[in-house]
Amino acid sequence: MRRRRDARTIRPFTSADDHCPNASLPCEECLQSSYPQTYKQSIQFCMEWALDLAKLDYSGWRVLREGFRGQAGWTQAWRDPAPKPAYDVIIVGGGGHGLATAYYLARNHGIRNIAVLEKGWLGGGNTGRNTTVIRSNYYYRESAALYDFSLKLYEGLARELNYNVMFSQRGIITLAHSRHDLEAATRWVGAMRVNGVDTDMIGPAEIARRVPILDMRPDARYPVLGGFMQKRAGTARHDAVAWGYARAADALGVDIIQQCEVTGFRRNADGSIAGVETSRGLIAAKTVGIAAAGHSTTLADMAGFRLPVTSYALQAFVTEPLKPVLDTVVLSLATGLYLSQSDKGGLVIGGALDLYPSYAQRGNMPMARTVLGAVAQQYPSLGRVRLVRQWAGIVDVVQDSSPILGATPVPNLLINCGWGTGGFKAIPAGGTLLAHHIATGTPHHLAEPFSLSRFSTGALIDEAAASGIAH
């Protein structure tokens, strides 16, 4: 049994691999562990993998077969279990980070007695509301390491989960509109390249070629002087990321319990966590992890500690489907507007945060006007395109625009929050790191700089000030 898990967890390098094939483990860890090296073990691994695939039963062959059978043979992708009285680990929040944490706890650490508690429906928070940009062009070394780790996991995620998350590495272009923008961009790109992230300065001619709908005239409202591009960046299907993790976690025995709101915490005599009170009764747990985004402080209040987090509404917009007009992601440093085109043809549009703290998942008119005004100004041909949807999510904003990962002042209670406007891209990493901390009792080295203690030591990782990037 033990041997089987090892074989599943760690795949050996082959000559075809140009980087670590064990997508959900950092390479240093693979090197330290005893992965199967012999031919026989590799064969055994492949056979087990094929068997697992057959069991999960999502394949081209199956799609074809169901096509002939009127799609009648599909079954539920995950169970809908009633909560058990006790679990080893409870994760609060069934968004991407919570589901990924449960998955990696089971997959990387062999812990199976896990529940994910979600007050609404799976992926109904920011994971199902975001604009799906995935990139790792951050300024500081700590952030670059964290987000690039996540991007690498995304590169292997569809295969890892046997679920098409539609990760499309279409690149992201950041536009500079003034000499100052250009100077700042040059500095950022320098830092990113030193951190090993693939970013390049690009000139107006290349931008015009890549984004023909952008107003490149010298007298445009926002003239474009240049910009930079990360080619490995892209977009993925947000729901598929939640569903893929949910299905894979469920297959490993994780109980995903929806319509189950955590309303309080039970403590042991020594102050450590004994369990959670929920709308479906008391559930005991040895360890609890919180991944509740905009509601992080609500949960922290219940547990009796405070967080440097403020909740804001962030809006997004989708237009009617258009023919292909944009095959990359474009972000403007002047207006904060960014957009991409989904596979269905709709333009997915985002901008800055609403202006005051909010728990109202709807978004306000003034910011909508600013963002949509920028669409018309920067992309005149889109000025008369109709919107089909607008919505908002409640994001957990931290002063230094970096996440908070790891221990809380309450023993056995860990947290993953503070991703603010940009945590979709970090879901595979956030899950891996929180799972590591829960399973081993110590923070993963990538997570260490992001601990809550940085707000008293002063070691902030100020991405907002450093790279001026949102989302």
Next chain:
Amino acid sequence: MLLIHCPWCGPREELEFRCGGESHISRPSPSATVSDTDWGNYLFTRKNPKGVHYERWVHAFGCRRWFNVARHTATHRIEAIYAMHEAAPSAFDGADAL
């Protein structure tokens, strides 16, 4: 869109204002004796309630004066507007329960 009653200029639309975040935060002192944790809390930790929030606003594109607002963060309903030096009005019935 909020209609905010500036104590000096009267009702104006939200666009003319800026929100300055949580109000009534007092600076711990004397500085030399404040622990790093207390100082960090003072600088960064916020109440962030899902309910009535006591916050500072400035009429940026008007009289440019600051004042306090008690506003519900889920409904955005403004419960009270009061001067910078005034204490926060006591909790609003039921408003915190949301």
